[in-house]
Amino acid sequence: MEKNKLRKVGLTALEWLKQHPEIKQHKESSLYEQLFASQQWQQAQTIGMIRSLPLELSTQPIFERAMQEGKQVAVPRTFKGGKMYFYQVFPETVYDTSAFGVEEPPLTAAEITATAIDLLIVPGIVFNRAGYRIGFGGGFYDRYLEHFSGHSCSLVFSEQLHEQWQPEAFDQPIEQLFIQ
Template sequence: MEKKNIRKKVIKQLNELDVEQKEKQAEVIIKTLFQTSEWSNAKTIAVTMSQDLELDTQVIIEKAWSENKVVVIPRAKKDRKMDFVVYTKDTPIEISSFGLREPIPDLLAISKSEIELIVVPGLAYCESGFRIGFGGGYYDRFLADYKGKTISLVLNEQKINSFKVDSFDIQIDFLITTEKIINTKK
């Protein structure tokens, strides 16, 4: 199945997912994230500001703050590139042309090398660690030369058997599901 069709199928499944079921899955997955050494060892964590369709990342952001970690959030740039900006309760946010909440353009970006863990969003994942995102390629471009750790949080409805991996697709280090943590680079 083509990525475009997989996206449509998974979006439909996520939209039809019972809110209570989604919250139960998210609770297990996020609790597991907080127990990983990748989380414990990271001082600076990158995470998106989730949309309704996605697993709610606000819990992750607040937990990071409570542990005195630096939280950084993405901001789309020209040419399908992105950077990350430190996010606090006082960070000015705007709605992007994609309908995403992002830091305003004039805030200073953090260096990629300072980010120790990125919680990478996506729509669909296979156990090999490859993901299908929302179609812009922003994360794959950013991750191409990223040296830190990557983790994706995977709801049951986002699991797929396989898809055609393109040369620009970047493998995620760890997938956290409701059942297990998958180390994709063993």
């Protein structure tokens, strides 16, 4: 199946979960437990992660746990030309809203380099068990992961798993998938 069709299938699955909050919350809780128990999380001092959209797995509990544990959190901001940079955020950070409705750190925030991020939590719409993902189609994470040397993981609802597609040469795999 081609990526655009799979993307629609994945978005439909995420929308279904959004309409069934009790199921989504149960799955999210299990995924958080898996993440927080992982060696990658326990050893990481700096976490890279998005501010999630309502359709996606909520990243707010991850942010709160990172803050409780004294970890540094970096959130991406995207730029023209397919560039993405991460910036340090705090509980009091006031975010800008991108043209896509995504909360991004203000340009006044301190940039966190890729070499400083220990664990990158990568979002996606569709995944396969080999760690490849289909996102919203901008290629930001594939470009970022190409030169990223830290650990990467994704928290995946089982409804997002599909094996019927072939990754392309530029697709970058995620190191660890947590699936529920």
